[in-house]
Amino acid sequence: MNVLQTKSLTKRFGKVMALDGVNMEVKEGEVYGFIGPNGAGKSTTIRILLGVLKATSGEARIFGKDAWKDAVEIHKRLAYVPGDVNLWPNLTGGEVIDLFVKLRGAGDHSRREELMERFDFDPSKKCRAYSKGNRQKVALISALSSEADLYIFDEPTSGLDPLMERVFQECVQEAKAQGKSVILSSHILSEVERLCDQVGIIRQGKIIESGSLKELRHLTxxxxxxxxxxxxxxxxxxxxxxxxxxxxxxxxxxxxxxxxxxxxxxxxxxxxxxxxxxxPTLEDLFMGHYETSSSFRERNGGES
Missing domain, CATH: 3.30.70.260 (ACT domain)
Known part of the structure; x- marks a missing residue:
């Protein structure tokens, strides 16, 4: 069963074609790795899935509902973590986590406590005092404390040290074991390789390769x-x-x-x-598509 599906998804910003016919499928209990350089279209795709941007054409459906028209209903079963988290500076980390969990209407208090311990997080400090890594922990703990059926992580371990990256990976594997679905957008290829069942490589707004790691090995x-x-x-x-x-x-x-x-x-x-x-590794596969591309070198400093 498909939890998420896009068909011929396109997005234009004026004359710029940000997405050009993106097709994705994420099944129940599946971890989907979404990779590509900055400027490739990862974040634009995610914003359309979240109902923040409206696609120019094509279709994006989550839980069988339209990602744009039914965004409110979809978000009741979805949790999202961005790569750059902005928080209220005068609230403590614990207060922000409680607020996010209450906004969803359901949450497990014991799960919240467990996650704070696993991520070695101090909830008593004001958010203005947190490092980037600690702000990231607030978002991760909030999302993982929620009863969601689909998690969308956009560079979720940005700012985390390797030990905390491993904790995050364990949490994703636990969510998968419970039948949850995950989209993981990451530039850490070893993380994608360790966690993901399916991988989609996006370049200049197009999915240039997709499939299981086993299916893509022939390209490496x-x-x-x-x-x-x-x-x-x-x-x-x-x-x-x-x-x-x-x-x-x-x-x-x-x-x-x-x-x-x-x-x-x-x-x-x-x-x-x-x-x-x-x-062969996922990195071999990824670099095989980009090492000879001048457009990759030109676009690598841009925003996704």
Missing amino acids: RTSISVETKEPITALEEVKGVYHIEEKEQALSFQVNTEDLDQVIKYISQFGLVKLESAP
Whole structure:
């Protein structure tokens, strides 16, 4: 069952096409990773899903309802955490959390206390005294204390230290185990790789790749380091081999995943002494789409 679906979603700002036919599907109990550089259209998409922006054309539906027309009803079952949290400076963190939870109409007080302990959060300080990381904790604790069916996290761990990032990841895994759905927009690729069932890569307002990590692995290369009894000859002529480097006694290179079998057969005839391989990562996949794109370099400093 689809909790969220967009069809041919577009958004124009004057002559600028911010989104160009974005299609997304998020199922019940699924964590969807939404990745791309600044300026790619991630935050614009999220604002449309939240009912803050109206799409120029196309459709965005959450829980079967229209994201723009039925935003109030949708928000009763949705929790959102932005990447840059602004709070009331004269209220304490605890007061803000209580306010957010009460606005939703339902919340578990014991869950709130548990989360404050897990995130090592002091609720007694005024918000003006909080660091960026502590402001982020206020938003995360508020969202995770709520009874939501869909969580939308836009760069949620911005400002958090690695230990708190791990706590957040545990909370997402717990929400998934309870059948909740999550959209995670993040530039921390290891976080997306660890948590997400499905991934959508957006570039210049278009989803250029989407699917499970397993389905997208064919687009990545495996890193190989090998030592052999005899020097390997003509490796550069073997199909699917790239970036060959000599490192002391070893030879390192990258191999297209679909050519891995033939490459291993080829190098084994030189007498394998040592063979190490590193599996392809989401970062390999992500960079493969951008490393040769001048538009990526030009747009990387912009706003999403």
